[in-house]
Amino acid sequence: MRIGSRELKLERRESLSGWQATGISILAILVALAIFSIIFILAGINPLTAYAEIFSYAFANPFVLPLTMNRFIFILLCTYAFIIPFAAGLWNIGMAGQLYAGSLTVYAVLLALGVKEFQSTQLPTTLVILMMLIAAMLGGAFIGGIAGFLKGKYNVNEIVVTMMLNFMTFWVVSDFIKEGGIFMNPGGRGESFELPPSLQPPLIMGVPFTIFIAIGVALLLYFVLRRTKIGYEIRAYGENPTAAAYAGISNFSIPLLVFIMGGALAGLAGYHYFAAVPGVYKIARTYGYFGDLAFYGIICGLISRGNPLAAIPVAFLFGGLSIGGRLVQGKLGMSFGVDYALLGVLMITLVAFQFFYRYKFIWENSQGEP
Template sequence: MRIGRYELTLEARPTRPALHTALTAFPAILLALALSSFLFLPAETGFLSAYRAVFSYAFANPYGLQATIHRAIFLWLCTFAFLVPMRAGLWNIGLPGQVYVGALAAFAVPYALRMSELSHPPFHPGLIILLMVVGASLAGAALAGFAGILRAKLHVNEILVTMMLNSILFWLVAYMIKEGGPFMSATGEGESFNLPPSLYAPLIRGVPFTALLALVAAGLLDFLFVKTTLGYRIRVFGLNPAAARYAGINPVAISLLVFLLGGAFAGLAGYHYFAAVPGVYKIPGNYGFYGDLAFYGIICGLIARGTALGAVPIALLFAGLSLGARFAQGQFHLPFGVDYALLGLLMMTFVASHFLYQFRIVWRPVATEEVPRVSAGIPER
């Protein structure tokens, strides 16, 4: 575009320094927060006090903080589930489905052991909990791996497959916990049976042990991507699949591997929210809400630009924001869905920042073409 003597062009950035990455992520989050002021318009209170309510509930109130941490662990795991395939250029939007299947697998363990009929667990409860965790991860991995193998072997669009799997698993959970399904609670209220207290996940200073798993995983994932050959291969495959193939990287193995790994995290997230959060310990009737929440993992992974440790504070912030927004919604009589709207706004500002990140606007003077003077052959007077 030309404005006067200057030309305005959009150029792809050759390099993307880490600082720049952080600098584009913050404005995106801040802008989304500023835009969410509109959501507080119907409130009878001012914007500032609304924001204060959101943040003080999420991070200063003891109940709120606890809920924020529980939700953050869930979002961390969901973020990793999205982020690993993303590094290989693949979209795992099947987070809800993998969360559901993880929850189903975790609850299948006590169901299979007929724990409700026994007064004492058949093995040491720790072993059963381990089985639940492993089962949830394997189930998530298997479900995502199915999409991965279809992608790798047949080039089936992974977005469509994972989205279809979300819907399939949504109905499968409904089948399992409602209307006489195998996992239905004895009272028949459209939710699953309660876990026996012996199977409650161990707490470390009041926080489920899954927090530790998630934080260690964050460090390991970044180590994997930055320091190992496998991580390098995943990144090369994500940046340029054709070049990766010429370099001898097996596309089938990479596509399958990233989905298996990602799915395992989402399955674990399912275990966490339904079997490890104090006060839940069942698959509730509104499980769909937790599936929707998993989509925050997509936006966290995108804003963190694929770094797992970078995603940790972002997911913590989003966990607090989504919870605080729900709280503010109740307190200020706002319409339902402030947390959903925030998700949408974050996505919008991310997409905008993404393009600023990839491109830069270059503003340079137009080189004026020297027009050679043509002598008409008439002597000037």
């Protein structure tokens, strides 16, 4: 494109600094929100009003902020579940299944301790919570591990496998909590038995301790992926599995490992929402919604370009947007699924912006050239 004596040209980037990447990512989010205005306009709503509602509700309302924080923790854990396999060039779209499995193992521990029957347990609370956390990680790691094993051993496409496992675990949860399933609430409302108050973790301003886990994992992952031998091996496998194999990096254990790690963190997200967040404390009837919400982890992981620290602000934003999306849906009389539509628009805009991570526009003075 030529304007006067200057020409707008595309140039491949030699390198991309952290600040440039951040700038592009922020721009991508802004453009996505601008595109999403169309949805509001089509519904006959002024987009500025809608966004003002969403942001003031999600981030400035003291009663809602804890809800935003809890979603933030959930999305952040799901993001880790995505970015660890992604560092190895593998796609984990099975966070939903992994977090369902994690919540099942959490309630299995409670059932084994007789909590369903007696509404309490003899064991110290801290110990039981610790057991629940470990169970959540094992449950998620098991489901994730299946995908990693099949990828490593038989080279089965991990995208298809994790998707199939999502659907399978979804129905397994129903089997456990509905129609006479062993976790069924005695009240028979199609949800699991409740966590007794004695086992509900303490809250700091409406937010459970899982926030420390989520932030701590960010630091740990940042260190592991960048500074350790295993992090190097994961990245080397991600660059080129064949070359990595020549360098003695196992094409079996790396996929298995990254999916076990990712699955374990998704499992923690399951613990967080179904056993630590105030007001839930059971596997809710609407557990499928949280499985869908987990897909925000994919977008968050891509926008933060696999950087666990950069994922923190992005997950916070998305937590608020998904909460706020639900609000405007009811308040402004829009049809169901505003938060789903936002998920889709954010994702596709981000895909388009991948281009700008590789190319840049430059202005060139073309005068005097033939």
